[in-house]
Amino acid sequence: MKRAKFLGAGALVMMMAGGAYAKTDIKVGMQLEPPHLDPTSAAAGAIDSVLYSNVFEGLTRFGADGSINPGLAQSWEISEDGLTYRFKLAEGVTFHDGTTMDAEDVKFSLDRARAEDSANAQKALYAGITAVDVVDPMTVQLTLAEPNGSMLFNLAWGDAVIVAPESIENIKQAPVGTGAFKFTNWVQGDSIMLEKNAAYWGTPAALDKVTFKFISDPTAAFAAVMAEDVDVFTGYPAPENIPQFEADARFQVIVGNTEGETILSTNNKMPPFDNVKVREALAHAIDRQAIIDGAMFGLGTPIGTHFAPHNPDYVDLTANSAYDPELAKKLLAEAGFADGFKTTLKLPPPSYARRGGEIIAAQLRAVGIETEISNLEWAQWLEQVFKGKDFGLTIVSHTEPMDIGIYARPDYYFQYDDAAFQDMNTMLEGEADPAKRSELLGKMQRKISEDFVNGYLFQLTVPTIAKAGVVGLWENAPTQATDLTAVHWK
């Protein structure tokens, strides 16, 4: 009798396990909610985190390993001189509203993105394109002014996805793309719902229903994961909780690389930071390892320049700005600031910035630099720091891939203006030979490191916490995305 009961219970467990096997919906938690849903007209990474690859696709796309794979363009031919790109589009692609995706849509999207009055956040991606021509409904030709070795990479960005003229008007509230999921609902301040696109042209998604839930408070995020309210939390904001999740068999912790160079951004035009000696002193006053241990609980790789360490072209330049407070004091004295000076340190919400800021303030205080800390919300930060350039120091992670080119933009918020660097960047953009590109990239990394443009802290690691049964999530984050097209339950 007892045994029969036991067997019965066993059968029940088996059935329940069988039920779990069939699970086809997923709830994904993330910290930031997108301001709107058009990836082609805003810098906010949260938009790509929800929509990239899931709802919107580009001609090319990022793979989980950072490689550039065919997207809506199945194949391409590049002319001998590197000036024309001929893309062959995938057959039978339709947008979620039923309209077909053809060469006209590609021309529309790219022309819209590179237009004079375009709101695209990454216009530099298309800077070299002089014309987009429709050869036939399934073929598009791009003409460049100069050869550009990173064109295919540029077209994979979330900012370069293909949109349709028929649905562009309401894209910010009701995005219509070509991806494996279609947008269904957005409850502002709470969640965004996607569902499987039954008419998808490629490999269909394994999941039927996806809910993105926005939980900005780290404590609430911890509670949501622990209570299994969400199945996955991408960009988990409190690294101090990682050991707990690792010890809990219900969860898996995915700690991958990101493209996020976390830097102490310095206003290069604001005295005294216009003096390279002061910036050098700043660099030597900072103890990176203390910041990684204190703010990130050990997660993160030290960097000495604005480049991702997992990139094959990375040069380790951390020695240029080794922790040496005595040298920092000496340099400050040479620059005429023997008694130090006062400046502002404006911090956006993530814990790497808020905690890192307190640590850096203490380290700078030790060499005589007093900082006045102000904690800002993202909107204030964008307004005051990024647009207004009203700051002395700030801490932020630059999560765009391969973004060393921002140092060639004198009007970029940290205002580094150096002709030699700008020349190198122009050469790089026109260079297609991998060996020469690699050499140039090395030179550029050295240049900004030796000019101490910013304080280079560490490569951001954003852990993803997922339930043990979730398979197919990206381990690394070559671009901001939560690609769920291959995700399924074990």
Next chain:
Amino acid sequence: MNRSLVIGAALSAVFVVAALVSFVWVPYDVTALDIPNKLQKPGFQHLFGTDHFGRDIFSMIMVGARTSIAVAVVAVGIGMLIGVPLGLAAAARKGSLMDEFIMRGNDLVFAFPSLLIAIMITAVFGASAVNAIIAIGVFNIPVFARLVRGAALSLWTRDYVLAARVSGKGAARISFEHILPNVTNLLIVQGTIQFSLGILAEAGLSYVGLGAQPPTPSWGRMLAESQTMFSFAPHLAIFPGLAILFTVLGLNLMGDGLRDVLDPRLRRAQR
């Protein structure tokens, strides 16, 4: 001897002494970070353990007491300095337009949720201890104005006030020479209660990041920062939490005790 007064005064004294001592001595520097020694459990080296930056929590509680007390003292001071004269004036000219104006103004401030105003002030002028003081202080004004007006109204009917009027003293002189001394007891009792509310308000504002800014230690911010670490380092939350609890408890007990001792009506009833 009033028991709640003694216990309350003793508890409050502990924190006042801790705050005063912190000016001349703390076990560890609270602005120096010691990251290799982070999240130490309470022990001999660090009585209350260390926080996520390796700072000594005992020292932070001491310096945090200073922040709390300073904010509360100044905020209650603002409330008294502005609220008491307003209440006296309103009582002196009872029923006048000025009385209406002052009291309806008070109602207006009372009607606003204090945290909302505090958030507004800090949103406009930026988060800092000074703005927290102003925000808390503004809300103390109507408390004192109402209290003083109510008490003063009954005093104005007393014979000695009548005598003073007959002798030719003006309303202002009567208010300050005859009314004010007779409401002092009430002010002391209410001041103690407001002081404890001020400490709570400061902790609340700091908790949401609108109070004293880092590196100045503050109990409320210590609590906020401890949140995500509560499950593996509960001492980060327990000690500042207890500090707030005991200070507020002490001040409230002291306020109750003072009321028992100072309020003439209660004194008569006890006899």
